[in-house]
Amino acid sequence: MKSKLSLLIIILIISCNNETKNQELNSILNSHLEHSLISRGNNFPDFNPYKDNVDLFLISLHKGIPTNSFKNKVNWNDSILNKRIELLLEKNWVNKRNNKLYPSIFIASHIEGLQLYEFSNKVSEQIANSIEQEIPEIKTEYLKTDISNKLDFKEMSFLILSDVLLDSWQIENVERKFLKKKQRPFRNGKHYYYSIMENKNTSQDVFGIYGNMMDSNDTISYNIYGNRQTLVDFNKLDELIKNCDVVINEKDYDIFSDIANQYLPKLLSILENNQTYFEKVYTQMNYDKEITFDEFFIWWYHFIYTNTTNILNKRKLLTIPPNGNFEYISTK
Secondary structure, three states, X not given: OHHHHHHHHHHHHHHHHHHHHHHHHHHHHOOOEEEEEEOOOOOOOOOOOOHHHHHHHHHHHHOOOOHHHHHHHOOOOXXXXXXXXXXXXXXXOEEEEOOEEEEOOEEEOHHHHHHHHHHHHHHHHHHHXXXXXXXXXXXXXXOOOOHHHOOOHHHHHHHHHHHHXXXXXXXXXXXXXXXXXXXXXXXXXXXXXXXXXEOOOOOOOHHHOOEEEEEEOOOOEEEEXXXXXXXXOHHHHHHHHHOOOOEEOHHHHHHHHHHHHHHHXXXXXXXXXXXXXXXXXXXXXXXXXXXXXHHHHHHHHHXXXXXXXXXXXXXXXXXXXXXXXXXXXXXX
């Protein structure tokens, strides 16, 4: 009687586990995913990660779904599965350890994204505090720009305190001087960071992360900094350029670079003082089983500076445009 009861319990546990995995698979297949790339020049994937359920397969590996379960769910046969795995191994998008496959790009589910924001709070507060102390000096430097004759600091505060101090003007410094990396991860002849993240709020970019997108014609670059970039139609580039009246020239760009460089030592000091904490979170969230610390941190840093930006906004130290985007033309 006892052995029959034990067998029944085992069967129920297996059945529950299978049902849980099936629900996870259904959730993966119905999720809205956003792909992001950190790159320069012609460094980008030389295959289509959106095609043939490749991105969904990577999410399933991240969530520990057995490859056969995913294969059966999407109607792959063994030959297709093996071809997908060979491709991803070749491109350095997965690695194999102890006969198990792991994604080697950054992947974040909705829950993991929320956790990354939670873990970023203390560091984001420290950065926000340091920026608040620097604002008088930053305003003085801003008055040297040509754009200051047209827009006051408040109107430019989102771009300067978020993008210039923390993101586009600064990201290479974080890579080289904090992470000590001269090149981005090597992937089949290319150097780039790549992420796939789950977005449950499609009215804005994934997890509300602020970022920069640009496109250009022969002489002018059109740029957007914000978290609703994907809602902008870059196919209408000429129209976007025509309707944008914020122009950042080469002189202004150089002054913004100076502002970023002047703040850099304070930013680096905060990051270095939190190095042990960063590594603890990296391990606690099990990313150490998949990707390098550098690959993990460069994407977490986007959560950190986005959180910092929102803190500065709550303190009324910067003003985020109502549509979430700051648009400008660069003639640099």
